């Protein structure tokens with residue numbers, strides 16, 4: 001990456017891509033410290049592809065069912081990322097597990113948004129999990145990606161209240177609003193070099209406010 005150039009970001013999606021859209025919108029600001037250079041999906045029908053293309057962003061659909069193995073899909077994706085000179089990868093509703101080799105190749109340069117306050121409620125159906133557990137706060141987390149699912153070092157979190165009468169859809173909607181605020185902030189921290197991964201810890205550079213990386217919406 002040239003010293004003066006913004007990091008080139010690929011966003012990987014599998015579906016509607018509302019978090020992708022929030023990243024694209026944020027990156028339109030001239031002072032945003034990252035450029036969205038590629039949107040790729042493992043499902044050709046992913047709704048977010050059309051939105052990205054409509055914003056002039058190169059898109060790729062790599063249908064994972066067309067590849068004989070996880071490694072073959074990951075190699076094809078890696079070739080696209082290299083060809084597009086990608087510096088950072090954002091997973092945004094990307095519903096596919098990577099081979100360990102792919103994750104290691106992007107160590108410290110690949111982040112994900114997960115709809116819970118990790119380390120609580122990993123995996124899928126996080127809002128059902130939260131309601132079942134009876135927590136009063138729920139939320140979302142942006143973290144570095146490591147081989148173990150939803151276990152990577154945490155960059156930023158946003159919390160929302162669980163209200164009486166909430167069902168999974170109501171909770172998901174309340175959290176999605178915060179996801180759309182949090183992910184652009186977290187990517188800016190990473191792309192701007194203000195946080196970095198050091199072993200298994202996230203290191204914040206000097207001068208960040210204590211609240212950077214934490215959002216609370218009550």
Ligand code: GRF
Pocket residue numbers: 013015016017018019020092093094113114115140176179
């Ligand atoms: C979001 O809730 C995200 O946290 C999770 O998958 C969902 C994707 O939604 N990983 P969208 O495609 O960004 O609208």
